[in-house]
Amino acid sequence: MKRLLVIALALLGLASAQVQVRISGWGGTDVAIVNGVLENVVRPALEGTGIEVVYEPVEGDFQQFIFNALSAGTAPDLFYVDIFWSRAAFASGKVAALDALGVDAEPFLDNLVQAFTLDGHLYGIPKDFNTLAIEFNKDLFEEAGVPFPNQNDTWETFEAKLKAVVDRLGDVHGICVVPDFARFGAFAFATGWKPFNEDGRTVLDENFRRAFEWYTGLVDRGVGVLAQDLGQGWTGGCFATEEVAAAIEGAWIAGFLRDQAPNLNYGTTFIPKDPVTGQRGNFIFTVSWSLYEGSKNKEAALKVLELLTSPEAQQWVLERGLAIPSRAALANNPYFQRPGKEPQLNRVVFQGASQGNVFPFEFRGLGADWMNIINEALSAVLLGEKSVDQALADAQDRLDRLTGHK
Amino acid sequence: MTAPSQVDPVFLARRRWARVGWIYGTLLFIGTLFIGTLYVAFITSLKDDPLEQPFRFLFPQLSPRNWAAAWQLGQAGARDPWLGGFAPGAEVPFTVTYFVPEGREAIPPEVRIPRRKPGAGLGAVREGPYAADYAEVSPVEEVARRPGTYRGQAGTFVRYRFTVRYVGDGPRIERLPADLEVPRGQRFVEATLAPNRIERRGRVASWDNLTPGFLGYVFHNYVRVFREARSLSTGESLFWRWTLNSFYIAFFTVIGNLLFGSMAGYALARLRFPGRHALFLFMLFSMMVPFQVIFISNYLVLRDGIFGLTRLFGLETLLNHPWGVIVPGIVGSSSVFIMKQFFESIPKEIEEAALIDGATPFQTFFRVVLPISTPALGALTILTFQGSWNSFFWPLVVLTSPQDVFTLPVGLLAFRQAYGVAGDWGLILAGAFLSMIPIVVLFVVFQRYFVEGVSFSGLKG
Numbered sequence: 118m119k120r121l122l123v124i125a126l127a128l129l130g131l132a133s134a135q136v137q138v139r140i141s142g143w144g145g146t147d148v149a150i151v152n153g154v155l156e157n158v159v160r161p162a163l164e165g166t167g168i169e170v171v172y173e174p175v176e177g178d179f180q181q182f183i184f185n186a187l188s189a190g191t192a193p194d195l196f197y198v199d200i201f202w203s204r205a206a207f208a209s210g211k212v213a214a215l216d217a218l219g220v221d222a223e224p225f226l227d228n229l230v231q232a233f234t235l236d237g238h239l240y241g242i243p244k245d246f247n248t249l250a251i252e253f254n255k256d257l258f259e260e261a262g263v264p265f266p267n268q269n270d271t272w273e274t275f276e277a278k279l280k281a282v283v284d285r286l287g288d289v290h291g292i293c294v295v296p297d298f299a300r301f302g303a304f305a306f307a308t309g310w311k312p313f314n315e316d317g318r319t320v321l322d323e324n325f326r327r328a329f330e331w332y333t334g335l336v337d338r339g340v341g342v343l344a345q346d347l348g349q350g351w352t353g354g355c356f357a358t359e360e361v362a363a364a365i366e367g368a369w370i371a372g373f374l375r376d377q378a379p380n381l382n383y384g385t386t387f388i389p390k391d392p393v394t395g396q397r398g399n400f401i402f403t404v405s406w407s408l409y410e411g412s413k414n415k416e417a418a419l420k421v422l423e424l425l426t427s428p429e430a431q432q433w434v435l436e437r438g439l440a441i442p443s444r445a446a447l448a449n450n451p452y453f454q455r456p457g458k459e460p461q462l463n464r465v466v467f468q469g470a471s472q473g474n475v476f477p478f479e480f481r482g483l484g485a486d487w488m489n490i491i492n493e494a495l496s497a498v499l500l501g502e503k504s505v506d507q508a509l510a511d512a513q514d515r516l517d518r519l520t521g522h523k
Numbered sequence: 524m525t526a527p528s529q530v531d532p533v534f535l536a537r538r539r540w541a542r543v544g545w546i547y548g549t550l551l552f553i554g555t556l557f558i559g560t561l562y563v564a565f566i567t568s569l570k571d572d573p574l575e576q577p578f579r580f581l582f583p584q585l586s587p588r589n590w591a592a593a594w595q596l597g598q599a600g601a602r603d604p605w606l607g608g609f610a611p612g613a614e615v616p617f618t619v620t621y622f623v624p625e626g627r628e629a630i631p632p633e634v635r636i637p638r639r640k641p642g643a644g645l646g647a648v649r650e651g652p653y654a655a656d657y658a659e660v661s662p663v664e665e666v667a668r669r670p671g672t673y674r675g676q677a678g679t680f681v682r683y684r685f686t687v688r689y690v691g692d693g694p695r696i697e698r699l700p701a702d703l704e705v706p707r708g709q710r711f712v713e714a715t716l717a718p719n720r721i722e723r724r725g726r727v728a729s730w731d732n733l734t735p736g737f738l739g740y741v742f743h744n745y746v747r748v749f750r751e752a753r754s755l756s757t758g759e760s761l762f763w764r765w766t767l768n769s770f771y772i773a774f775f776t777v778i779g780n781l782l783f784g785s786m787a788g789y790a791l792a793r794l795r796f797p798g799r800h801a802l803f804l805f806m807l808f809s810m811m812v813p814f815q816v817i818f819i820s821n822y823l824v825l826r827d828g829i830f831g832l833t834r835l836f837g838l839e840t841l842l843n844h845p846w847g848v849i850v851p852g853i854v855g856s857s858s859v860f861i862m863k864q865f866f867e868s869i870p871k872e873i874e875e876a877a878l879i880d881g882a883t884p885f886q887t888f889f890r891v892v893l894p895i896s897t898p899a900l901g902a903l904t905i906l907t908f909q910g911s912w913n914s915f916f917w918p919l920v921v922l923t924s925p926q927d928v929f930t931l932p933v934g935l936l937a938f939r940q941a942y943g944v945a946g947d948w949g950l951i952l953a954g955a956f957l958s959m960i961p962i963v964v965l966f967v968v969f970q971r972y973f974v975e976g977v978s979f980s981g982l983k984g
């Protein structure tokens with residue numbers, strides 16, 4: 118009798134076998150964040166549903182991993198897609214269109230949803246995002262007796278404030294300048310310039326030139342300093358050592374400063390406006406959770422996707438200052454109203470997504486090839502190797518070749 | 524004029540010395556190049572700010588005064604002069620000196636024990652007890668005052684003292700961070716222990732740990748390697764786990780290679796069977812195929828648990844399992860090759876004697892041949908261990924998650940991803956140095972076998 122019971126129980130166990138949902142993203146600190154969300158939000162909610170989540174973070178080149186896995190048919194059910202290479206992933210036909218499966222993207226910020234929409238289909242739910250903001254060192258401004266940068270600043274007033282700090286203190290710089298479209302692009306967008314016109318061509322027009330001249334001229338005018346001249350690779354690195362008065366970074370700088378300069382007394386405001394158009398520009402850096410087209414457990418995976426991007430999950434991440442939530446409703450979250458430098462930084466970055474000309478950090482699948490041309494033009498001018506005319510003419514020529522207009 | 528047959532001894536001596544100069548000069552240059560980079564990497568792993576510009580060769584972690592202070596503070600904080608900490612009953616006395624320029628009033632520093640998580644990487648998301656919840660700071664009292672000049676400015680040096688106490692009962696806490704803030708104008712001069720950083724244009728002196736202990740101060744990045752990276756499921760130190768995994772994998776890979784390499788090598792060297800030469804040629808050919816060519820097929824075989832065979836042991840797949848790394852490396856053609864070359868050098872008469880005594884080929888092999896093969900086995904052990912310990916590509920492919928299954932090199936990559944973005948290279952370097960230790964020990968102890976191993980595998984073919 119006992120044996121029969123054991124067999125029956127075993128059979129019952131087989132019948133109610135758990136459905137496994139594999140999820141994957143890159144390694145590093147994300148491992149701890151996703152694990153936290155899984156432990157605190159997802160797994161408790163899945164109890165009794167028979168769904169088991171297996172998390173497989175990837176150390177190394179995640180983009181390569183996921184493209185290999187998609188073509189080999191071994192892709193996880195849910196995985197990250199970075200906006201930077203999203204188009205190539207979605208165009209492969211291996212990522213499931215979520216709108217066809219009835220996923221509602223309504224609660225998420227429209228800008229982000231658009232970033233993961235291709236040909237009218239939604240291919241990912243934004244898990245979180247970042248935009249650029251201006252972080253400024255309050256001590257330096259106070260010591261110099263200069264008012265803090267604020268949301269009404271234009272490039273000109275912002276530059277004048279930085280210049281005043283540099284002139285009065287003498288031993289600091291205004292801002293670190295990097296030859297990187299990921300920072301400079303925000304100013305180009307402010308002028309109304311768009312990366313591609315209707316024909317898919319990149320035109321470096323007068324507007325682009327205006328932003329380009331302003332940005333590369335910062336060093337000559339004594340306001341900026343090349344990051345590499347301070348031994349740094351990014352504007353955040355210069356900022357942490359208090360050698361510059363301001364930085365252009367997203368909310369990712371918070372974790373870095375918490376570690377490297379925990380007492381740094383900084384404030385955050387929006388990217389200054391173009392004095393001509395009165396507009397701001399910005400980037401959206403974002404990552405989605407996307408579903409594998411060949412997944413055998415789509416229904417269970419959708420349930421997990423829903424939990425991973427649920428208000429509870431985003432609240433958990435937000436409160437730890439780890440990422441900015443992608444749900445529009447979280448704009449009114451009390452966290453953003455808390456006093457302190459980090460909630461302020463996160464608030465400005467959150468609001469940055471809906472101010473002025475905001476473009477996703479994505480360039481029609483041309484990605485790094487497209488950006489490198491502009492980065493090299495920036496670098497050539499900043500290092501004094503080329504004149505602005507020459508650098509822009511060369512860049513235009515190369516961009517035309519790349520986009521097939523020559 | 525010297526005849527052509529006669530050679531000037533002075534000229535000869537000069538040439539000889541020039542040659543010596545060249546050889547030693549080159550060796551010295553290469554040595555400095557390699558040892559120099561290692562040395563710089565090592566001292567960088569001790570620094571608070573590994574990216575500091577300009578690079579300093581002397582910094583607080585190398586000062587004996589700070590060593591002594593760290594030892595005493597560790598003792599005061601948790602009765603542990605080596606690793607320090609903050610435990611119930613602790614009473615940590617601390618003094619600090621500020622310079623107050625002439626015409627300014629000396630204002631005592633404000634002491635804060637912040638709730639601060641260690642590091643920007645994995646430690647940043649781990650919840651733990653904070654010293655701030657248990658620490659009580661005594662009022663700051665002035666103990667001395669003397670006039671003087673500091674960087675060409677006249678003024679007064681003021682020394683303050685305070686004590687941090689652990690009130691009541693509670694857990695032992697690893698770190699006691701502290702920030703001391705003074706109004707603008709006063710300058711930090713010195714303290715019982717040098718601060719980790721001076722912030723806010725000199726106003727804030729900040730310590731990661733007031734009670735570090737000697738090792739916790741000098742080798743703080745090394746201690747962090749073990750403390751900060753903890754498994755999210757079990758809470759145990761990931762670095763330990765990775766080290767154990769690497770040892771486990773290396774151990775079984777060595778055993779497998781010794782056993783199968785020597786058996787196959789013996790068969791190829793001594794046994795006569797049809798297709799022997801073809802087999803040997805095939806084996807040589809397999810040595811020429813890069814691993815990258817076959818890794819996808821290997822991966823798929825492991826994914827399915829070697830055609831489902833592993834289900835017999837309750838394993839669905841060998842991915843993310845140490846045996847997924849061990850099985851494909853359990854015998855390599857180079858080990859067979861090394862052993863074959865060695866067995867061919869053993870006189871046949873020894874085995875013939877065994878044969879006359881009535882031994883079977885197996886008995887001859889295990890009882891006679893293997894015991895006299897220790898040099899080759901030693902060389903093979905070392906080469907295989909070194910190869911397995913350092914192997915990166917295959918473990919990276921097979922071991923992806925959870926982090927508990929990584930080997931050390933893959934774990935170090937995880938470190939790089941978690942800490943590199945924050946410029947926290949000190950910890951990554953510390954991890955790299957620790958992972959080097961077993962190989963260095965192995966090399967120093969078994970140097971002779973390394974040379975033999977190379978000569979077996981390379982020169983006698």
